[in-house]
Amino acid sequence: MKHRFYLFVILFALSSCVSKPFQIEDVGKIDGIRPIYYTDDDWRDVYVIEPQPIINLRNVYYYEQYIFVAEYLKGIHIFDNSDPTHPVQIKFIRILGNGGMAVRDGFLYVDNYTDLVTLDIHDINNIHEVGRVEDYYDPESLFNYPEFYHGYFECVEPDKGVILGWEAAVLENPDCYRE
Numbered sequence: 001m002k003h004r005f006y007l008f009v010i011l012f013a014l015s016s017c018v019s020k021p022f023q024i025e026d027v028g029k030i031d032g033i034r035p036i037y038y039t040d041d042d043w044r045d046v047y048v049i050e051p052q053p054i055i056n057l058r059n060v061y062y063y064e065q066y067i068f069v070a071e072y073l074k075g076i077h078i079f080d081n082s083d084p085t086h087p088v089q090i091k092f093i094r095i096l097g098n099g100g101m102a103v104r105d106g107f108l109y110v111d112n113y114t115d116l117v118t119l120d121i122h123d124i125n126n127i128h129e130v131g132r133v134e135d136y137y138d139p140e141s142l143f144n145y146p147e148f149y150h151g152y153f154e155c156v157e158p159d160k161g162v163i164l165g166w167e168a169a170v171l172e173n174p175d176c177y178r179e
Contacts, residue, residue: 032152032171037161043096043113048127051089052077061103066124068108070101073165076110078124093119093127097164111137113162145178152177 054077058070067079067087075098078091097113106122107130118131144156146166155176156163 026173027152029170029172030152030174032154032169032174033146033149033166034154034169034171035156035160035163036165036167038096038164039161043162043164044115044132046093046095046110046112046117046119046129049092049094052092059100061101063103063106063108063121066121068101068103070098070110072099073097076101076108091124091127097162113164114138145176150178 052071052074054069054071056072056074057077058072060070061068062081065080065082067081069077069079071077071092073096075095076093077089078093079087080090081087093108093110095110095112095117097111099111101111102109103121106120108119108121108127110117110119112132114135114137116133116136117129119127120130121127144163146153149166152171152174153166153176154169154171154174
């Protein structure tokens with residue numbers, strides 16, 4: 001009898017691992033999000049501009065007296081932290097498709113959608129690109145689903161361009177959903 005109980009438990013556990021297709025029913029108009037496509041070829045252009053507001057920050061790095069704050073899919077904010085009680089935002093590095101960064105020995109390593117880019121930050125007033133590995137990341141695995149989002153969204157259509165973010169939208173019977 002004991003063996004039958006254990007066999008039942010094992011079979012039940014295995015049957016719960018079988019994935020079942022999720023069918024979305026017609027929901028009409030519903031709030032969700034849709035991809036923001038960037039169709040211009042200049043998404044690889046990385047440059048420094050005036051400070052920008054922080055909206056969706058990611059990781060933070062400290063280098064010398066500077067703080068680097070990643071703005072998801074947009075770039076890197078730079079703060080002068082000479083006075084830790086009053087950090088001053090001084091620059092923004094525009095890097096479309098940026099999700100993260102790392103700093104080591106005077107170089108800032110960032111992702112630029114599918115590329116891995118190295119920026120020389122030894123002179124904060126002369127930040128410049130010194131290296132790029134094109135197509136380092138697989139575009140099929142990037143941004144196909146909205147990260148950390150649960151709900152309805154417009155499915156990605158790669159032929160529309162590079163996906164550099166998501167925006168709120170009213171969707172008509174969306175085909176994609178994430179729990």
